[in-house]
Structures are given as structure tokens and as C-alpha cells.
Amino acid sequence: MSLNDALPMSRRGALAGLASLPLLGCGTGALTGGDAGADSLNTAAQRSGRRFGSAINWNGRGGGGSIQNPLYTDIIKAECGIVVPENEMKWQWTRPAVDVYDFDRMDAVAAWAAANGQALRGHTLLWHRPQWFPEWLNNYDYGANPVQEAERILTDHIRTVTDRYRGQITSYDVVNEAIDHDTNSTIETSLSRAMGSPEAVLDLAFHTAREQLPEGELVYNDYMSWEPDHRAHCNDVLRLLEGFRKREVPVDTLGIQSHIEIYSIDPATEVGPYLEQEWRDFLNEAVDMGYKLMITEFDVKDKALPGDIALRDAKVAEYAQRYFDVMFEYGELTDILAWGMVDQFNWLQGFAPRDDGLEVRSTPYSSEYEAKPLREAIAESLQAAAS
Numbered sequence: 001m002s003l004n005d006a007l008p009m010s011r012r013g014a015l016a017g018l019a020s021l022p023l024l025g026c027g028t029g030a031l032t033g034g035d036a037g038a039d040s041l042n043t044a045a046q047r048s049g050r051r052f053g054s055a056i057n058w059n060g061r062g063g064g065g066s067i068q069n070p071l072y073t074d075i076i077k078a079e080c081g082i083v084v085p086e087n088e089m090k091w092q093w094t095r096p097a098v099d100v101y102d103f104d105r106m107d108a109v110a111a112w113a114a115a116n117g118q119a120l121r122g123h124t125l126l127w128h129r130p131q132w133f134p135e136w137l138n139n140y141d142y143g144a145n146p147v148q149e150a151e152r153i154l155t156d157h158i159r160t161v162t163d164r165y166r167g168q169i170t171s172y173d174v175v176n177e178a179i180d181h182d183t184n185s186t187i188e189t190s191l192s193r194a195m196g197s198p199e200a201v202l203d204l205a206f207h208t209a210r211e212q213l214p215e216g217e218l219v220y221n222d223y224m225s226w227e228p229d230h231r232a233h234c235n236d237v238l239r240l241l242e243g244f245r246k247r248e249v250p251v252d253t254l255g256i257q258s259h260i261e262i263y264s265i266d267p268a269t270e271v272g273p274y275l276e277q278e279w280r281d282f283l284n285e286a287v288d289m290g291y292k293l294m295i296t297e298f299d300v301k302d303k304a305l306p307g308d309i310a311l312r313d314a315k316v317a318e319y320a321q322r323y324f325d326v327m328f329e330y331g332e333l334t335d336i337l338a339w340g341m342v343d344q345f346n347w348l349q350g351f352a353p354r355d356d357g358l359e360v361r362s363t364p365y366s367s368e369y370e371a372k373p374l375r376e377a378i379a380e381s382l383q384a385a386a387s
Contacts, residue, residue: 041364042081044379045336047386048328051119052378053082053337055297056112058105065345067112071369075341079364082119084296084337085109086347089123089161092134098153101160110168121337122165122172123296124221125158126205128198129177130189142194150194154201155208162212171217171335173255173296174209175202179222179236186240203249210250217334220244221255221296226279226323227263227272234282245289253334254286257297259348260323262315264304271319272304276326287332295327297339299346299362300374307358316361317373321381328385336378343367 045052054076057066065072065086076083087093088106096102113120130138142149162172178198180187186198195201209218220241224234237254244251262272283293300320305312327333340346344367348360359367364375 039379041079041375041378041382044382044386046081048382050333050382050385051081051335052382053080053084053119053121053335054341055086055123055337055339056083056109057086058088058108065340065342067109072342072345073112073116075365075369076118077116079341080118082121082335082337083109083113084121084123086123086340089125090127090132091137091157092132094161095134095157097136098140103164110165114168120165120169121335122161122169124173124176125161125209126154126174126201127176128187128189128191128201130187133189138190140190142190146194147196150191150201151204154191154204158205158208159212162209166212170213170215171219171253172209172213173219173221174205174251176221177223178202178220179233179240181233181236184232184236199243199247203244203247206244206249206251217252217292218250219253219255219294219296220251221257223257223259223297224282225256225258225260226274226276226326227261228275229261229263231275231278234278238282238285241286241289241291251291253292253294255294255296256327257339258295258323258327259297259299259301259339260319261301262304262319263301271315271322274319274322276322279326283327283330287330291332293327293330293333295333295336297337299339299348301348301352302361303352303354307356309361312361313373317377320374321377324378324381325384328381338363341365342369 041052055065056076059066059068067073085106088109093105094101094103110120137153140153162169178186186192186202188198189201191201192198195204206218209216222233222237224230224237241251241254264272266273286293300316302312302316305315340363342365343349343359343361343363346360346362348362352360354360361372364372364378366372
């Protein structure tokens with residue numbers, strides 16, 4: 001049973017009774033890199049048995065959200081207890097040819113994490129989408145024994161990566177985004193055509209990862225969220241999770257990316273429309289199947305909001321707090337990771353830009369490295385969870 005079934009009042013109601021406790025967050029601009037103090041977001045998360053962290057990279061946009069930017073790493077060190085590579089472990093970066101590996105950039109991220117006391121997650125052992133395969137894999141000739149060759153390529157990759165970071169990485173997004181949202185089924189790739197089905201590929205990935213990490217956390221990671229447009233995708237993910245259980249595939253955790261979206265304004269809530277009860281139903285079904293939950297890639301798409309920064313930041317914070325207040329009701333929820341901590345380096349600037357050309361304000365810190373209301377909203381939800 002999920003914790004929300006037993007709670008006498010909502011998280012938002014619980015917040016009203018916490019006025020006497022010290023707030024973990026500060027107002028806009030109150031926190032700058034390296035200034036978060038003892039009550040960091042990770043400290044707040046630890047009070048409910050969780051960790052807070054962020055994506056980081058080797059050399060992001062001009063070195064921005066990366067280990068080479070001391071202003072950025074000051075925020076990471078001040079706020080986080082766990083980091084995840086944004087791109088450096090993906091096949092395009094680590095495997096330039098079938099029997100060639102390049103770990104220089106991932107090794108740099110791993111070394112930085114170890115030197116700075118940050119736990120490290122793995123993302124990802126298999127992003128099962130052709131557009132994110134290296135070109136050699138999309139066009140690969142699997143020869144006279146395609147099943148055997150495809151299995152060799154996949155298992156060699158998972159064993160090579162997990163062996164290299166053994167002891168440092170114990171939680172992996174083993175498979176990322178295996179659902180085709182246009183056909184409501186699993187995605188076909190060169191690997192799945194060689195092995196006979198997408199499910200054969202996914203199952204082998206998890207079984208190989210379990211052999212490598214008997215005590216590790218094996219995560220299926222996907223982008224569903226609580227907006228109405230995600231309803232069908234949530235159902236497809238549930239069918240995939242059910243299939244894993246029926247086939248006894250060793251998947252421990254559902255990674256919920258949580259790129260939550262404000263594409264329009266709901267007059268009833270004055271923030272983006274969301275389906276709270278349907279989202280609870282989805283989470284309940286997942287945990288009832290025995291899955292833990294993880295927020296793996298949090299940020300906020302603010303496309304529908306007006307340009308005014310103060311208003312926009314307030315609405316983003318409110319929308320995020322509503323989301324976190326629901327998520328933190330689940331004792332099955334473990335770690336929370338933002339997909340970057342500073343606006344200008346967040347992937348949404350290029351992937352989902354605003355129509356007015358203004359910067360997307362999607363992360364806890366501004367492009368000037370100042371804490372925003374979103375940071376305070378996360379802190380308040382973490383504080384309520386700890387109570």
C-alpha cells in the first residue's frame with residue numbers, strides 16, 4: 001500500500017502546520033553557489049531517507065553545467081549528494097565503434113564525483129531508440145547469426161560499463177525510453193530486429209545488469225508525468241512494467257523523469273493542467289507491482305507562462321510544489337535528481353524553447369547562479385516529507 005492511502009491530510013495541509021520550523025529555502029537571490037549552508041536540499045532529502053542530486057556533465061554548453069565550471073560545481077557541492085552524467089555514459093559518447101570504447105569524458109565525471117564526495121548514478125546502459133543509437137549500430141550487419149551477435153554487442157556493453165565503475169555506481173538506468181508513443185508499443189531497433197523482439201533486448205539488458213550487480217538498483221527510466229497529454233504513455237508504461245513482472249525480469253525501480261510541463265493555463269488552478277488522481281492511480285499501480293520510484297530528471301517547462309520573471313518563477317514554483325507534495329507521499333520514492341541546477345545550461349533552452357524567445361526558467365537556480373522560488377518550493381516539500 002502506498003503512503004497516500006493512510007495520510008490524514010494532504011502535504012499542502014501539512015505545510016500549514018510547519019510554520020514554527022525553520023525554512024530550508026530562501027527567497028529569490030538569497031542563495032548563490034557554495035552558499036547553501038547546512039540545510040542543503042540533500043540534507044533536507046536525507047531527513048526522509050532520500051537523496052537530492054543533479055545531472056552534471058564533462059563540458060556542457062561552453063563548459064557551463066559541467067565539472068569545469070566552478071560556479072556550477074559550487075552549487076552542486078552545496079546542494080547535492082548524488083550526481084548523474086547528462087550524456088557521457090550514452091552509447092554515442094562511449095562506443096564509437098562496435099569493438100571500441102571511449103571513457104575519457106565519463107571517467108572525468110566519475111573522478112570529479114569521487115573527489116567531491118558525490119554518489120554517482122549510471123545513465124544509461126541502453127537508450128532503446130534508433131535516433132539515439134550511434135550510426136554504426138543502426139546500420140550494423142549482424143551476419144549469419146544475428147541473435148548471437150546482437151546479444152554479444154549488448155552484453156559486452158553492459159559488462160564493460162558496469163565493470164569499469166564497479167563499486168562507485170550501484171544504481172543504473174538500465175533501459176531508457178523503450179516505448180514508442182506513436183504506436184503505443186515497444187520500439188523496434190536494429191538490435192530488436194536481430195534478436196526477434198524489443199522485449200528480448202530489454203529483458204537481456206536487465207538480466208545482464210543483474211548478473212553484474214546482484215545488489216544494485218536496476219531502473220527502467222521514462223518520461224511520463226501527470227499532464228493530460230501523458231495519459232496514454234502512462235498506460236503503455238504500466239503494460240511494460242506488467243510484462244517485466246510476468247517474465248520475471250529483474251527491474252527494481254521505475255525512474256520518473258518528471259520534465260513537468262506548463263503548456264497552457266488551467267483556469268481552475270491558475271497553473272498548468274494536471275491529473276492528480278489519475279497520476280496517483282498510475283503510481284499506485286506501479287508500487288503495487290513491487291516497484292520503487294525515483295525522480296530522475298526533474299525540471300519545469302514554462303512555455304505557457306507570461307514573460308514577467310517574478311510571476312513566471314512563482315507559477316513554476318507553485319506547480320512544482322504541487323507535484324512534489326504528491327510524490328513525497330510515497331515511501332517507495334527514493335532519490336530526487338534535477339536535470340541540471342542552473343537555467344542557462346538546462347537542455348530545455350534548445351529542446352523546448354519559449355515562443356517569445358525568452359530564457360526558459362526551468363531549474364532551481366537562475367543563470368546568475370541565484371536561488372529561485374523553485375528552490376524554496378522543493379525545500380518546503382522536502383521539509384513536509386520529513387515531518
